[in-house]
Amino acid sequence: MRASIPAWAFFLGAIVFALSPYFGIPAWTLTLATLVSFTAISLVGLNLIYGLTGMLSLGHAAFFAWPVYLGAILYALGLPWLISIPLALVIAIALAGLLGLIFIRLPGMYFAIGSLGFAFVTEGLARAFPSLTGGASGLVLVSAIRLEPEYWYALSLIALAVSLLIYRRLTVGGSYRTLKLIRYDELSSEVLGINVARVKLRIFIIGSAYAAVSGVFMAFFVGIIVPESGGVNMSLEYLSMTVIGGAGFLFGPVLGAVLVQWLFAIAGAADEYELLIYGLAFFLVVLYAPQGLSGLIASWWRKAVRSRTASGPVHLTLNADIDDEVRPSPATRPPGTTCLEVSNISKRFGGLVAVSDVSLTVCHGQIVALLGPNGAGKSTLFNLISGIERPDTGKVSLQGHDLSNTPIFKRATKAGRSFQTPRLVPEMTVLQNVAMRLDNLSGSQHEAEINNTAYRQLIKYGLEKYANEPVHKVSIGSHKLIDVARASIGSPPLLLLDEPAVGLTEDEVSHLATMLNKLRSTGAAILLVEHNFEFVKSVADSVVVLDGGNVIAAGSVEDVMRSSKVQEAYFGALT
Numbered sequence: 289m290r291a292s293i294p295a296w297a298f299f300l301g302a303i304v305f306a307l308s309p310y311f312g313i314p315a316w317t318l319t320l321a322t323l324v325s326f327t328a329i330s331l332v333g334l335n336l337i338y339g340l341t342g343m344l345s346l347g348h349a350a351f352f353a354w355p356v357y358l359g360a361i362l363y364a365l366g367l368p369w370l371i372s373i374p375l376a377l378v379i380a381i382a383l384a385g386l387l388g389l390i391f392i393r394l395p396g397m398y399f400a401i402g403s404l405g406f407a408f409v410t411e412g413l414a415r416a417f418p419s420l421t422g423g424a425s426g427l428v429l430v431s432a433i434r435l436e437p438e439y440w441y442a443l444s445l446i447a448l449a450v451s452l453l454i455y456r457r458l459t460v461g462g463s464y465r466t467l468k469l470i471r472y473d474e475l476s477s478e479v480l481g482i483n484v485a486r487v488k489l490r491i492f493i494i495g496s497a498y499a500a501v502s503g504v505f506m507a508f509f510v511g512i513i514v515p516e517s518g519g520v521n522m523s524l525e526y527l528s529m530t531v532i533g534g535a536g537f538l539f540g541p542v543l544g545a546v547l548v549q550w551l552f553a554i555a556g557a558a559d560e561y562e563l564l565i566y567g568l569a570f571f572l573v574v575l576y577a578p579q580g581l582s583g584l585i586a587s588w589w590r591k592a593v594r595s596r597t598a599s600g601p602v603h604l605t606l607n608a609d610i611d612d613e614v615r616p617s618p619a620t621r622p623p624g625t626t627c628l629e630v631s632n633i634s635k636r637f638g639g640l641v642a643v644s645d646v647s648l649t650v651c652h653g654q655i656v657a658l659l660g661p662n663g664a665g666k667s668t669l670f671n672l673i674s675g676i677e678r679p680d681t682g683k684v685s686l687q688g689h690d691l692s693n694t695p696i697f698k699r700a701t702k703a704g705r706s707f708q709t710p711r712l713v714p715e716m717t718v719l720q721n722v723a724m725r726l727d728n729l730s731g732s733q734h735e736a737e738i739n740n741t742a743y744r745q746l747i748k749y750g751l752e753k754y755a756n757e758p759v760h761k762v763s764i765g766s767h768k769l770i771d772v773a774r775a776s777i778g779s780p781p782l783l784l785l786d787e788p789a790v791g792l793t794e795d796e797v798s799h800l801a802t803m804l805n806k807l808r809s810t811g812a813a814i815l816l817v818e819h820n821f822e823f824v825k826s827v828a829d830s831v832v833v834l835d836g837g838n839v840i841a842a843g844s845v846e847d848v849m850r851s852s853k854v855q856e857a858y859f860g861a862l863t
């Protein structure tokens with residue numbers, strides 16, 4: 289959750305920072321402040337890549353060095369700086385795009401390892417071709433820009449301010465929610481309609497472009513580039529400064545760069561004390577401020593604000609009666625027509641047949657309950673329908689369209705899904721968690737509309753009192769309702785609800801039944817997994833029972849309950 293520190297505080301902070309080299313602070317000179325500002329630009333990019341989106345880049349500095357070396361080589365070939373540098377920037381950003389295409393698809397730690405490899409290669413190349421790069425002693429940028437220190441400082445401040453503004457524009461409202469969700473849970477992001485690979489690639493390219501621009505400024509400022517500037521150690525320093533300042537916070541990179549580089553300057557012989565300073569700073573951050581300095585400041589601020597007012601960060605108003613909600617046109621989902629059709633679908637995991645030749649249909653305006661003992665294959669069937677698992681045989685069709693080649697995030701526009709264990713982002717508010725599904729549906733709305741629609745949804749589910757609470761502060765029981773509220777927002781034609789009534793109080797279960805009946809009346813097709821038979825009886829039009837991956841019974845609730853196979857397989861399994 290973002291701390292709503294007012295704009296005037298930022299403005300004041302910016303003025304104080306801009307004037308700080310004139311305050312006589314020991315070691316905080318104009319040159320150091322300029323270096324810090326240029327460094328912070330690169331860190332803002334890393335903050336996008338790692339701090340917000342969670343891609344652990346251990347090779348960020350490589351993108352800092354590439355445009356400088358390339359630009360210098362192009363200059364040596366006869367191109368003027370004004371052409372060679374923009375061209376080098378374009379090439380470096382294209383390289384980021386190419387590497388991003390490879391890296392973002394790598395699972396877990398492999399992204400980090402891939403980026404680490406790129407930093408090794410970059411530093412290695414710079415050392416291996418001294419005739420082009422100057423080798424270990426570095427490449428002096430001849431005829432580099434000559435400016436007075438004050439002008440360099442002013443330039444660095446303007447460049448940093450522009451970087452922060454762009455960062456801010458890229459991370460407001462829905463974009464912020466999208467990036468936080470990707471960081472927290474990629475699968476859930478896909479299920480909510482986010483094209484995770486595309487968003488990650490875009491962020492990786494933009495973040496790397498920050499490093500490239502920072503590299504060019506810095507190299508021209510100091511007049512030289514050395515191989516270490518693009519290597520692993522520098523990349524780790526970037527990461528450390530970002531984490532110490534507060535990854536994911538707007539001003540985290542600036543705070544980190546200021547603190548660490550100033551401490552180095554005070555320590556004097558940076559080489560000698562470098563590891564000690566980093567080690568201690570990390571130790572302190574892990575122990576006392578896991579969200580970095582910015583996290584610490586934000587939490588102090590929240591406490592101070594909360595003690596004065598009870599209102600949360602998003603001010604919500606309802607601009608229409610919730611019963612006036614625009615309902616989906618009945619023409620798009622005529623009751624009784626097929627919405628979901630699962631045809632002869634099977635899925636094996638190694639030798640285990642989890643789902644075997646299952647067929648079922650759910651019509652518009654129909655609620656079908658999927659029953660079966662533990663391990664029967666219910667969640668696997670949900671995963672096959674939402675695209676998380678690929679079937680070995682058979683197919684899934686939605687409103688007549690074969691989904692075989694439809695990725696998870698595209699299925700999301702037509703199918704809302706809740707999970708057995710709700711996949712909510714704990715540190716984000718209940719409202720933000722529900723709004724997330726709207727961010728990536730077609731016909732995107734403005735932020736105020738999205739908040740308003742999400743708030744209406746919370747009212748419908750009796751959750752409005754939690755709107756501005758982070759999810760981790762709300763009772764676990766309510767998580768189920770929040771997940772259902774999120775899955776059903778935007779009125780998808782199909783709803784897949786995995787044990788929605790588990791953990792709810794009696795009143796909540798009956799409210800949930802009312803909500804599902806309302807959704808059915810709008811023509812929604814609902815497939816739900818549930819073990820609460822009273823609840824199933826109160827809402828389901830028909831039941832399908834799975835056992836060992838096979839359908840062993842299907843029909844009306846009463847008929848299925850009387851089936852001897854079901855008694856034996858399901859109820860027998862419970863006793």
Ligand SMILES: Nc1ncnc2c1ncn2[C@@H]1O[C@H](COP(=O)(O)OP(=O)(O)OP(=O)(O)O)[C@@H](O)[C@H]1O
Pocket residue numbers: 637640641642660661662663664665666667668669708
């Ligand atoms: N990714 C996987 N890899 C290997 N086996 C799996 C995987 N997912 C599910 N299974 C196995 O497939 C079978 C069906 O599991 P599934 O989770 O679909 O059952 P379920 O009916 O949803 O059970 P529960 O009610 O306990 O959630 C189980 O034996 C399970 O261990």
